[in-house]
């Protein structure tokens with residue numbers, strides 16, 4: 363930072379921003395992802411359903427595949443495309459966002475400074491997601507205690523699943539257009555920059571679609587005119603808000619609505635859906651508990667906030683990550699003791715590596731004299747930062763990703779050899795003819811396209827993320843990074859990759 367001395371206070375001055383090249387296939391890749399990913403989300407919602415099966419049967423018999431057939435089999439809205447949207451649903455979704463915003467502002471929280479910015483100074487953040495989510499989950503628990511599985515939140519989410527997706531997509535579109543447009547008010551190099559605004563190194567290529575996708579401004583923040591609360595409480599970091607609040611909590615809430623649906627439809631709750639719901643809630647609540655750790659993640663220090671992160675946070679995470687529980691709500695596969703043991707072992711091992719590695723780095727970076735990390739070996743780089751070369755970070759350069767990926771197996775395995783067809787059969791308890799999900803030889807295994815997609819996608823995401831981080835660290839540390847990679851040779855899986 364080049365401080366400009368005024369008569370009274372030092373006003374930070376904007377620096378020349380760092381610039382990086384294209385990623386994700388450049389403008390063409392950005393275009394495909396902006397328009398393709400929302401379609402993929404709808405495909406998951408429609409093609410694995412409780413109208414005809416998972417997958418919809420015509421997909422397995424291409425000779426019968428016509429739009430007329432498919433339209434019926436996927437429960438396409440009667441009003442057509444317009445039916446994907448509902449104003450009342452959108453208003454309820456907006457109310458959910460508003461509640462989260464009010465809790466962020468008014469509920470007490472911890473105020474923390476972020477990492478030093480390239481333009482100088484640090485932003486302040488207020489963290490209280492753990493408290494906020496416990497409060498919301500307690501309210502949902504109370505509603506369920508009174509109304510059981512018929513509690514209106516659960517039925518609303520199940521009945522309007524597609525319209526809730528659309529509402530979140532609309533919010534994503536508006537928010538990402540707004541942050542993109544607003545980024546043009548960032549002070550130019552040499553101008554006073556009192557709000558410490560800066561462009562993301564990879565987000566100002568000049569190509570509209572690419573910059574819109576990747577995120578032009580690094581820490582998009584707004585300060586609301588709210589009296590009687592601290593500066594940090596009324597300042598909303600849009601990226602941190604979206605990453606931590608609506609989507610992650612929405613993921614748990616959707617899972618719970620799926621559990622309620624399974625109970626309403628089948629009269630019981632399976633070990634499989636409970637296992638996934640508990641494991642994923644634990645994962646989310648754990649990240650809430652460790653909330654300040656978000657400040658050193660790539661999403662906050664390196665990536666701008668644009669369509670990619672906004673869509674990922676608000677749509678992809680809640681609606682794609684809850685696919686397994688949604689599947690099990692329709693087809694109540696049971697795991698049994700052996701299944702639970704295997705899934706628990708995989709998830710537990712993943713969590714042990716993930717949490718162990720992330721905590722080790724956080725501890726080491728905040729207090730290298732902490733008795734838990736004091737004995738670890740490290741190299742000191744020219745920039746002053748230290749890189750661990752023993753402990754978890756001595757086994758692979760991103761051993762934390764391996765832990766995260768192993769956990770994704772634990773979430774998918776409980777769906778077994780997924781796939782079913784909806785068949786009319788007599789309900790033995792009521793004697794009535796009704797549709798039931800049955801695993802036919804033709805459908806068995808094909809549902810895995812939906813329920814195991816997460817493992818594949820997450821593996822690709824983590825490999826790609828590792829490559830991006832590698833590039834960033836190489837640029838930052840130069841020869842020191844080469845030295846580090848010669849000491850720690852594996853990227854993610856020790857001795858293999």
Ligand code: NDP
Nearest residue numbers: 658659660661720723747748749750751755762763766831
């Ligand atoms: P990491 O927490 O892996 O941090 C990478 C940074 O750590 C590097 O840029 C470098 O930063 C520093 N570093 C690298 N090597 C060392 C070392 N040997 N010793 C000390 N510091 C080192 O980054 P991410 O933000 O990618 O991931 C955070 C967590 O979030 C991960 O566990 C990941 O699995 C998870 N995640 C989960 C997702 C999901 O959808 N569930 C999506 C994405 C991530 P510096 O410049 O400070 O040196």
